[in-house]
Amino acid sequence: MACHHKNSHHKLDLEDSSKKLVLVGNPNVGKSIFFNYLTGIYVAVSNYPGTTLDITKGRYQDFTVLDTPGVYGVSSFNDEEIVARDVIMAADIVVNVVDAVHLERDLFLTQQIIDMGIPVIIALNMMDEAEKNGLSIDIDRLSSELGVPVIPTTAVSGKGLSELKASLNRARVGESIFEKHNELTEKLAKMNEETTSTRDALLILEGDPHLADRYRLKPMNFREEIYRIRRKRVDQIIDNVVSDLNDGKGVKATLSRMMVNPVTGVPLLLITLYILYQLIGVFIAQTVVGLTEEAFFLEIYEPFIRNLVSRVIPAASFTSKLLIGEFGILTMAVTYVFGLLLPLVIGFYFFLSILEDSGYMPRIAALVDRTLTSLGLNGRAIIPMLLGFGCVTMATITTRLLGSKRERIIAIFLLGLAIPCSAQLGVIVGLISPLGVKYFLIYVFVLLLVYVLSGTFLNKVLPGKSTDLLIDLPPLRIPRIGNVLNKTRIKSFAFIKEAGPIFVLGAVIITVLQETGILIYIQELVAPITIGWLRLPPEVATAFVMGIIRRDFGAAGLNSLAMTPSQTTVALITITLFVPCIAAMMIMVKERNWKEATAIWFGSWFTAFIVGGLVALFI
Amino acid sequence: MTLAEVRRGERFNIKYIPDDLVRVQALRFGISEGAVLSCHEKVPGGPVIIKRNLQEIAVGRNLASNIIIEKEN
Numbered sequence A: 001m002a003c004h005h006k007n008s009h010h011k012l013d014l015e016d017s018s019k020k021l022v023l024v025g026n027p028n029v030g031k032s033i034f035f036n037y038l039t040g041i042y043v044a045v046s047n048y049p050g051t052t053l054d055i056t057k058g059r060y061q062d063f064t065v066l067d068t069p070g071v072y073g074v075s076s077f078n079d080e081e082i083v084a085r086d087v088i089m090a091a092d093i094v095v096n097v098v099d100a101v102h103l104e105r106d107l108f109l110t111q112q113i114i115d116m117g118i119p120v121i122i123a124l125n126m127m128d129e130a131e132k133n134g135l136s137i138d139i140d141r142l143s144s145e146l147g148v149p150v151i152p153t154t155a156v157s158g159k160g161l162s163e164l165k166a167s168l169n170r171a172r173v174g175e176s177i178f179e180k181h182n183e184l185t186e187k188l189a190k191m192n193e194e195t196t197s198t199r200d201a202l203l204i205l206e207g208d209p210h211l212a213d214r215y216r217l218k219p220m221n222f223r224e225e226i227y228r229i230r231r232k233r234v235d236q237i238i239d240n241v242v243s244d245l246n247d248g249k250g251v252k253a254t255l256s257r258m259m260v261n262p263v264t265g266v267p268l269l270l271i272t273l274y275i276l277y278q279l280i281g282v283f284i285a286q287t288v289v290g291l292t293e294e295a296f297f298l299e300i301y302e303p304f305i306r307n308l309v310s311r312v313i314p315a316a317s318f319t320s321k322l323l324i325g326e327f328g329i330l331t332m333a334v335t336y337v338f339g340l341l342l343p344l345v346i347g348f349y350f351f352l353s354i355l356e357d358s359g360y361m362p363r364i365a366a367l368v369d370r371t372l373t374s375l376g377l378n379g380r381a382i383i384p385m386l387l388g389f390g391c392v393t394m395a396t397i398t399t400r401l402l403g404s405k406r407e408r409i410i411a412i413f414l415l416g417l418a419i420p421c422s423a424q425l426g427v428i429v430g431l432i433s434p435l436g437v438k439y440f441l442i443y444v445f446v447l448l449l450v451y452v453l454s455g456t457f458l459n460k461v462l463p464g465k466s467t468d469l470l471i472d473l474p475p476l477r478i479p480r481i482g483n484v485l486n487k488t489r490i491k492s493f494a495f496i497k498e499a500g501p502i503f504v505l506g507a508v509i510i511t512v513l514q515e516t517g518i519l520i521y522i523q524e525l526v527a528p529i530t531i532g533w534l535r536l537p538p539e540v541a542t543a544f545v546m547g548i549i550r551r552d553f554g555a556a557g558l559n560s561l562a563m564t565p566s567q568t569t570v571a572l573i574t575i576t577l578f579v580p581c582i583a584a585m586m587i588m589v590k591e592r593n594w595k596e597a598t599a600i601w602f603g604s605w606f607t608a609f610i611v612g613g614l615v616a617l618f619i
Numbered sequence B: 001m002t003l004a005e006v007r008r009g010e011r012f013n014i015k016y017i018p019d020d021l022v023r024v025q026a027l028r029f030g031i032s033e034g035a036v037l038s039c040h041e042k043v044p045g046g047p048v049i050i051k052r053n054l055q056e057i058a059v060g061r062n063l064a065s066n067i068i069i070e071k072e073n
Helices: A031-039 A079-089 A100-115 A127-132 A139-146 A161-170 A182-194 A198-205 A209-214 A223-241 A251-260 A262-312 A318-324 A329-358 A360-373 A379-388 A392-401 A405-418 A422-435 A437-461 A481-515 A518-533 A540-549 A551-558 A565-577 A582-591 A594-618 B020-029
Strands: A019-025 A044-047 A054-060 A063-067 A093-099 A120-125 A150-152 A470-473 B011-016 B036-042 B048-052 B055-059 B068-071
Touching: A019 A031, A019 A079, A019 A100, A031 A054, A031 A063, A031 A093, A031 A161, A031 A481, A054 A481, A079 A198, A093 A100, A093 A161, A100 A120, A100 A127, A100 A139, A100 A223, A100 B020, A100 B055, A120 A139, A120 A161, A139 A150, A139 A223, A150 A161, A182 A198, A182 A223, A198 A209, A198 A223, A223 B020, A251 A262, A251 A360, A251 B036, A262 A318, A262 A329, A262 A360, A262 A422, A318 A329, A318 A481, A329 A360, A329 A379, A329 A422, A329 A481, A360 A379, A360 A470, A360 B055, A379 A392, A379 A405, A392 A405, A392 A481, A392 A582, A405 A437, A405 A565, A405 A582, A405 A594, A422 A437, A422 A551, A422 A565, A437 A565, A437 A594, A470 B020, A481 A518, A481 A582, A518 A540, A518 A594, A540 A551, A540 A565, A551 A565, A565 A594, A582 A594, B020 B055
Parallel strands: A019 A063, A019 A093, A093 A120, A120 A150
Antiparallel strands: A044 A054, A054 A063, A470 B055, B011 B036, B011 B068, B036 B048, B048 B055
């Protein structure tokens, strides 16, 4: 049931015969405004098979208009690029949105699309910003150098949009770099004989394995040579068309520096995290979830659905337990996913979209790169780590953006081990704050220590090498609320679609464990560890088992026990380090495999009990 | 010298980037062997932030120490 759920509906169809207008551009160049302007409100969102990415589709006159994820080039380095590549390959015309402030970066993609022989029209966007930066661009010259029409636009204020619309029929194939390089032209011509189009031929020359496979050819290795010539050509064009550069010394340049310099960057980051905590940890986790989970789902929805189901199915039956029992599919799973997780996920993605669109996120990555490097990660891992405080399951999915398998294993282990998710965090804060600052500091210090030590350890023992940071720092901008909301919606929806079925499966497993008596057996099994080694009351074992089901259940289970402050601290540390919840575990299996997930699982058990016991010895 | 040794504000010329994949990605961002760039900022112990016109790129310290550059005057 759960395994092929993801792709079963809204599958994107690129094979239909309609004429396709594809919007292409680097990340954050304002493509969505063009999409909305062209298509109006009637758009469809469809999932791209095999990924969490969604493609928005609409209509303009007789064109099907397709949006693509922001990419720096057409190839297959990651999910975004694979999706963008496939959609671009199906294009009849491409509207390439280019950031006028970042021609160096953006024109590389432009030139690649031109080289593919696809008719293009360019929207040279952010013209207002280019002017503010003292940049003067010779648009006619740019158009003649590239051989395609260039329309200057400032999409945010609607400037140039109607001109672009009116010029769509002028889109054409531009000046390919191959025209001036005889050797390459020959290679392309030869490849052209074996394929059905220049775009296929070019990507095979550039070593794209998927396309080569389609033609049963071996991918060629001329990528670097072609990229080098393309880069040279782009630099040449820029030298010819851009002038009057006054090196940015404005407010943005200063702020940009402050964000990456530790002296100012760390306080800025702490302020940002504080705002994040206030939004997610206080406002959403307490106020909003109080309304959605407790007031709505627990008090109105659950009694309603219990009542409804119990009319048809006898209350004592296994089916009834499965559907509406303590861990039922229609009760716990639904309440958990929509009442608790959804508000948190929306809040997190909203905050992250703002960080992303403002250009602050990559600067945080640069700031923390040094610290994360010693844990075998690089600065980019800050994104899943931040998300982990919202929901480890969501964060685990995001580790896909990391550069190597090794980094993913480290990140997933650290997420499962030492990052308390927001559901748990709320309960923990409630338990530990009455004990006084000393215990709070012990808690934070121990977790931080475990986090750093485990990362360092994994970095030492895991074979291979982690990738280095190499990221583009986009200009700082005030995010557009429409874009932020849109991103939040798409990502939250994708998360629920991915994680929802897994929570259902988790609910089923737990119900089975409970009904067969295995749950009680496990409780008795771990009792010696809890009493003997951790020096905690025997009832804590129940909380631990609950913690497997849901991390905050575990922490909440400690609430009712009479313990000394030291015992509470030990119990909280152990339960934080203890295994990730069953949903996170299922996602780990899905993202990695059974073997690694099990290793991570037992690794967490082991670490949790060792550390808990050690802390119990010392305090 | 390597990119890790460059000082803030200095202009330099990229001579050699060792890793194939890194080289290809750098080419897309606008850094090619032969390109003249400047060091915009150096995070202590962390990435070197290089700049070409208005394009800024953060290069991890370890990677930077493998990239060979030559100072421009």
